[in-house]
Amino acid sequence: RKEVEQDPGPFNVPEGATVAFNCTYSNSASQSFFWYRQDCRKEPKLLMSVYSSGNEDGRFTAQLNRASQYISLLIRDSKLSDSATYLCAVVLSGGYNKLIFGAGTRLAVHP
Amino acid sequence: SAVISQKPSRDICQRGTSLTIQCQVDSQVTMMFWYRQQPGQSLTLIATANQGSEATYESGFVIDKFPISRPNLTFSTLTVSNMSPEDSSIYLCSVVGGRAGVYNEQFFGPGTRLTVL
Numbered sequence: 001r002k003e004v005e006q007d008p009g010p011f012n013v014p015e016g017a018t019v020a021f022n023c024t025y026s027n028s029a030s031q032s033f034f035w036y037r038q039d040c041r042k043e044p045k046l047l048m049s050v051y052s053s054g055n056e057d058g059r060f061t062a063q064l065n066r067a068s069q070y071i072s073l074l075i076r077d078s079k080l081s082d083s084a085t086y087l088c089a090v091v092l093s094g095g096y097n098k099l100i101f102g103a104g105t106r107l108a109v110h111p
Numbered sequence: 112s113a114v115i116s117q118k119p120s121r122d123i124c125q126r127g128t129s130l131t132i133q134c135q136v137d138s139q140v141t142m143m144f145w146y147r148q149q150p151g152q153s154l155t156l157i158a159t160a161n162q163g164s165e166a167t168y169e170s171g172f173v174i175d176k177f178p179i180s181r182p183n184l185t186f187s188t189l190t191v192s193n194m195s196p197e198d199s200s201i202y203l204c205s206v207v208g209g210r211a212g213v214y215n216e217q218f219f220g221p222g223t224r225l226t227v228l
Contacts, residue, residue, distance in 0.1 A: 032215040043203055043219040044154065046112075087153060091215045097142055097207050098169075099217055101153045 001026050004090055006102035013109055017078045021105045023088030024070045032091040033064055033071045037084045038104065044087055048073070078109045112208050113138050115220035123226045124194055131190045132223045134204035139184035141207070144217065145177070148201040157202075160187045194227045201225070 006023045013019050025033075033050035048055065050062040050071050061074040071088055085104040091097060114137040124130050134143065145157040157177055158166040166179040180188045191198050201222045208216040 034216065041224075043222045046208075046216055046218060049216055097144070097215050097217065098156055098159065099144075099154075099205075099215075101155075103153045 002102075003027060003100050004088060004102040006086075006088055006105045008103055008105060010106035010108050013078050013107070015078055015080060015109055015111055017109075018074065018076045019078055019107065020075075021073045021086055021088075021107075022070050023072070023102050023105075024068075025090045025100075026069070027090075027092055028066075028069060029092055030069075030090040033062075034089045034099070035060075035062055035071075035073050036087040036089060036101075038087055039084050047086070075107075078107075080109050080111065083107055083109045112216075112218045113140060113206050115204065115206060115218060117202075117204060117220040117223050119223060120221065121224040121226075123228060126195050126227055128194055129190055129192045130194065130225060131188050132202050132204075132225075134187045134189070134220055136185045136206055141184070143181065143187045144205045145179065145187075145189045146203045146205060146219075148203065148222070150199070154203065157189070191225065194225075196227045199225055199227045 035047040036044035037047045038044040048062045050064045054063045059076045063072045085106050087104045088102045089099045116135045118133045143160045146154045148154045156169050157172045158168045160166045160179045160181040162181045178190045203222045205217045205219045
């Protein structure tokens with residue numbers, strides 16, 4: 001079983017739609033959680049850190065469910081510019097900041 | 112977040128040769144990381160580079176193949192040695208950000224796109 005798993009997609013959604021991605025992790029000792037966005041041929045850019053209480057940044061909401069060992073990302077009112085690959089990443093407790101990435105979920109927003 | 116630059120941005124190399132990739136950060140950072148992203152894949156950590164100590168390599172990566180230098184708190188190099196076509200990848204460095212009270216956030220350089228013929 002992979003340490004971090006994501007549905008690879010692609011998710012094809014119209015502008016204005018709400019879309020949600022899930023990411024499961026296998027190690028219950030994971031302590032930090034992140035969503036990154038990666039555009040084609042670019043480096044990953046940190047989108048959000050995911051806190052236990054959940055957090056929101058504009059149209060983006062991230063949630064953590066420790067009991068079920070998954071994190072989620074919700075994008076409301078999708079824009080064409082949201083088209084990208086979304087990577088989740090976790091850090092293990094005592095992992096010295098070692099990020100373990102999922103394979104990414106591709107999102108394509110169309111007019 | 113820190114501003115990170117990498118050189119070269121891309122290169123095409125012949126098999127059997129070596130390439131050294133540079134990573135420069137605009138502020139002092141304790142931990143730097145080197146990742147590889149093979150075509151169509153996600154990121155895999157190669158090693159963690161701390162200033163003043165040997166790099167720590169992940170399973171499947173060895174120092175002879177990927178020697179790393181970390182001469183100071185703003186700079187690191189990764190060498191890809193004796194290259195083969197399987198080494199064709201994007202190589203990225205990253206650093207841990209410095210937002211107060213926020214731990215483990217990492218920020219990436221723009222990457223070096225390597226093609227080995």
